[in-house]
Amino acid sequence: MSERLTIWEQARTLGHSRRDFLQFCAWLAAAAGIEASQVGQVVQALETKPRIPVVWFHFQECTCCSESFIRSSHPIVSDIILDKISLDYTETLQAAAGHAAEAALHETMKKYHGEYLMLVEGSVPTGADGAYCCIAGRTALDTVKEAAEGAKAIVAWGSCASNGCIQAASPNPTGATPVHEIITNKPVIKVPGCPPIGEVMAATIVHLLTFDTIPQLDRVGRPMAFYSRRVHDTCYRRPNYDAGLFVESWDDENARKGFCLYKMGCRGPVTYNACGVTKWNGGVSFPIQSGHGCIGCSEENFWDNGPFYNHLTNLPGFSIETTADKIGVAAGVVTAAGLVGHAVLTSIRKRDVINETKK
Amino acid sequence: MANRIVIDPITRIEGHLRIEIEVRDGRVTDAYSSGTMVRGFELILKGRDPRDAWAFTERACGVCTTVHALASVRTVEDALGIQVPANAELIRNLMFCAQYLQDHVVHFYHLHALDWVDIVSALKADPKKTSELAQSLSNWPKSSPGYFSDVQTRIRTFVESGQLGIFANGYWGHSAYKLPAEANLMGVAHYLEALEWQKEIVKVHTIFGGKNPHPNYLVGGVPCSLNINEVNAINAERLAHVGQLFQQAQTFVEQVYLPDLMAIASFYKDWGAIGGGLSNYMTYGDLPTAGYGDPSKFKFPRGVILDRNLNEVLPVDGKDPMQVQEYVAHSWYDYAEGNAVGKHPWDGETKLHYTGPKPPYEQLEVEQKYSWIKTPRWKGHAMEVGPLARVLVAYASGSAEVQELVGGALKQLDVPVAALFSTLGRTAARGLETKLIAGWAHEFYNQLLTNIKTGDTRTANTTMWEPSTWPAEARGVGMTEAPRGALAHWIVIRDRKIDNYQLVVPSTWNASPRDNEGQMSAYESALIGTPVANVEQPVEVLRTIHSFDPCIACAVH
C-alpha cells in the first residue's frame, strides 16, 4: 500500500506548485460547500490520501449520467479520473474489454475490500430472475450485491439508481429497482436527476474524497448541499409567479418576456434540485431559463407524475385529460342537478308538511 | 463446435453488448451480437400523452441525447399534421449539429482511439519529435515540446502509481498497434484535450434546450423564444455564445480531429480491407433546409444503396408497410402471429419473453434467441446505417461537396473508393461528416440571424397543441439521422393517447441478431474475416465493432 501516492504527491510530480495545490484545495472546499475555515482540513486530507479506487457500474441506464459527469467544468473530469481517483472499472471509458475488464474489477474488489467507492448508474431489474440486465453473463442483481459487500460507500447516480427512473415508470416491465432497495445494510447516497448536474456529481465525489464522510443527507438520502431547495425557490422567474404573470401558451408574448411557466406545467414547485443556482453546463442555463418548464427529473416517480404540460398530475386510475378538476366539476354538476331535482320533488310531495310547519 | 470466444462486456461503447465469435486460423469465422439489457420503453409509452413522448424516448440514450427527442416530436407532428416554424427547424438543426460534433469527437478519442493508440508506448516518445509531428499536421497551438513533455510526465506518473484506472488491463504492446511512439503521445494529449472541449460544444443545447444531456424539446417547435430585446429569451448574447461555440468547434475539428484521423489512418491502411460486412446502406436523411416535409432539400439525402452500387440510390418510405419491418426470430420477444413474420412498426409488438440460458451463463444459445435487440430489415435486406451510409448516399446522390471531400481524403491516404467499405472507411466517414457539419452549422446559424433581422421570431406552432383539436385516431412516423445512423419512431394515437409507439434505432439495425432467414446484421457480418492475432486480447474485434460506435441502450430501449 505504500506505493500508493497521495494526491499532493501526485500533484507535485505532475509539476503543480504548492500554490496551485492549495488553490485546488480551496476550490474543492468551495465546491463541496465547506466553510473557508475548514480549508486546512481539505489540504491535509489531500496531502495524505492515496487515490481512492472507484468502480462505476452501468445497469439499466442511458449512460447519460456518465455523459453528464464528463461535462463537469470545475474539477475537470480528466483531473478527477487521472489524478484524484482511480477509476478501475467503468464500461464506458475503460480500455480493457471482456475478461480483461472483469479481471480489473475483481482485482480492485479484492485488493481494496472495504476501501473502494461504488458508483452505480442505472437501476437493477429484478424481473425474469435478473435476465433483463446481464453483464459478462451475470445478472446486475448478482453484481450489485457482490460489489456492495466490500464498498466503503455507495453512490446512486441519477434517477435510475436513486428511484428507478423511466424504466420503473408504470408498468415497470422489467421490475426496475433502485439500489437502496437492494442494498439495505449500507447507506446509499442518492444523486438524483435525469441526469444530475455534472458539477453536482463531481462535488459529491469531492466530498467523499476529502472528508471521508457521507455528506449530510435529506430525508430521502440526497445531499443537502444540492437538494435542499425546490427549483421554484431558487428560480429567477419567481417574481413573475408571485405577480401572477404567466406564460399562457408556447412562444406567446409572455413567453418572450420570460414569465413564469407554472401554467405550462412547470414542476419547479414540487422539485428539489440545484438547477436554479448551479445551473447546467458550467452555469450557462437551466430548463426554465431556456423556456421549458421543469419536468421534475430529480423527484421520485416523476415519469408517472405527468402529463408534463398539465399543472397537476393525473389522478391515479384516470387517463390523461382527466384532472381532478374535470372530475370535480362533473360531480358538482351531477350533485347540483340532483339537489334541484330533489327540491322540486320535495316541494311537490311534501307540500302539506311544509305548509303545516308554516303554521 | 469451434472454440467460442466471448467478449462481454464490450467496453468503450454505450450499453451492454456481448459478442461471441468463432476464430479459425487467426480470423473470425462466425459472430453473434447480443444486447443484454432491456427496459421496455415501448411498453411504458403506451397510454401516455403523445406530447410527453419526446422526454421519454430521449432517455433511451444519453450519449446520442436529443436525437430521440427530435424523432419523437417529428413523429407526433407528422401524425397531427403540424408544421413547425422555420426558426424552430433551424434551432433543431443547430442542436443536431452540436450533437454530432460532441458525439463524434468523443467517439473518436474516448471510445475508439485506444484501439489504435497505445497509451503505454507514448511514454517512449520524444516530446520534441512529437511536437514536430503535430506541427507538420496542423496549426493547433498546443503543440510545443514542453506541452507534450508535460503530458508525458502526467501519464508516466499515472502509470507508475500502479493504479492504472481506466487504462488497467488494456492490450498495450499488442502487435496490432502500429503507431510510432510520437503519434501515440500526440493521441494521448488530444484525448485529454477533447475531453475538455466536448463539454463546451454541448452548451448549444444548454442555451436552446436548458441542459445537456437531455435538453428540452417541444411538439410544434422549440420551447425557447427569440427576443433580442429581452434578457429572458434567446437574445444577442445567447446567439453570440452559440456562434462562438460553433466557431471553436470548427477549429477543433479541422485542426485536431481530422488531422489526427488522417494521420492515424495512414498507419492502418490495411483496415481499409477489413470489416466491410454488409453491402447495403440506408439513410433517412436530415438537416432540412426547406422544412422537414421536403427531403429533397436535406443536407444529408435520404436513400438506400444496394450491393455497394454507387450508381443508384433507391427511395425509402417509412409509411410503406412493406419496407421497414422488424423480426424477432432471434430476439427475446414474442409476436402474436408467431416469430417468423416481420412487422411494420405501426403494427409493431413488444412482448418481452426471456428464453435464454439461466444466468450466470457462459455461452448464449445462438441457434435460438440470443438478444434483446429486434432485427429490422428494409424490404427484407439487412442494412448498414451510420456515417458511412450517410457519406455513401450523399456521394452517390451527387453531392459535389461530399464527393470532393471524400475524394480528397482517399487521395491523401492513397486508397481506392472500395476502401470505404471497411472498418477504416466507417471511422473515416465519421470524421469527414463531422467536418461537413461543422461548416453547415454556420449556414443554419446565419439563416437564423437573417430571419430575426427580418422580423421572423416565431419558434412554436401551437394550433394543434390542445388534445381537443386532435382527431380520434392518427398515426405518424418521424425520421432523423442520429449520429449512429437512420433513426425513426412510429406512433399510433388513439383517443388522444399513445396506442402504440415503436422505435427502430440505428444500433437496432447494426447490432441486431440474425433474421428469420439467418441473414446477419451489420456487426456480425463485419466481424467475419476480421483478423485476431491473440484471442486473449481481441483488440481487432474491438476495432471493427467500435467503428460502428455501438449504442445498445438505444438499440434495445
Next chain:
Amino acid sequence: MAEATYERVYVWQAPVRMYHWINACCIFVLVATGLVIGRPPALMSAGEASDSHWFGWVRFLHFSAAFLMSFAFLVRVYWMFAGNQYSRWDAFIPRNWTRLKTQWREMVNVLRIDILQLEKEPIDYVGHNGLAAFSYFGIFLATIFQIITGAALYAPMSTFWLPGLFSWVPPLMGGEAIVRMWHHAFTWIFILFTMIHVYLSIFHDMTEGRGEISSIVNGVRFVERK
C-alpha cells in the same frame, strides 16, 4: 296531522357555533383561493413583476385561512371532549356496537324519509341525525387530510417549525407532486359537501320547521315534546 308541541333545547353550544362559522368562512376562502392557485386566471399579461403581487396575495390568503381553520379545528377537537352530548366525539363516531347499529338504522331511515321520500313523516333528532353525523365525521377527516397535506406543502416555503412537523408526508406519499394532486382533489370534497349540506339544512328547516338554520346561529332547536 295532529298538533304538536315543541320545546326549546339548547343544542349547539357557543364554541360549536363559532367553530362552525369560522370553519365555513375558511373553507369558502380556501376553496376559492385554492382553485385560483391551481389554475390562475390570465389576469395580467402586461406589466412588470415588481408592480404586482396578486398571486402572492391569493396564496397569502390561502395560507392565512389555512392556519385559522387549523387552529379552529383544534379547538373543536378539544370541545369534542369538553362539550355537551351533541358536540362530543361520540356524536360522530359510534362508541360501541349498539351505537353503530343505531347509527346505521338512522342513516337508512334518513335516506328513506328525506332523500328517497318513501315516507312522509320526519323523524325527530335532537342533535344531528345519523347520516349527518357520518358526513361530518367524513368532513372532519377530509379537514385533517387537507391540514396535513397543506402543511406538508407549506413546510419548504417556511421557517416556521409547525408545518415542518409534516415534512415526512411527501416522501411517504411519493413526492410533493402527488401531495399536491391529492390536496387539490380533496378540494372537491368540500365543494360537494357544502352544496349538499346547505341544501339539506334548508330542506330540513322547511320540512320540519324546527329552527334548523337558526340553531347554528343561536344554538337552540325545537324538539317535539313527548
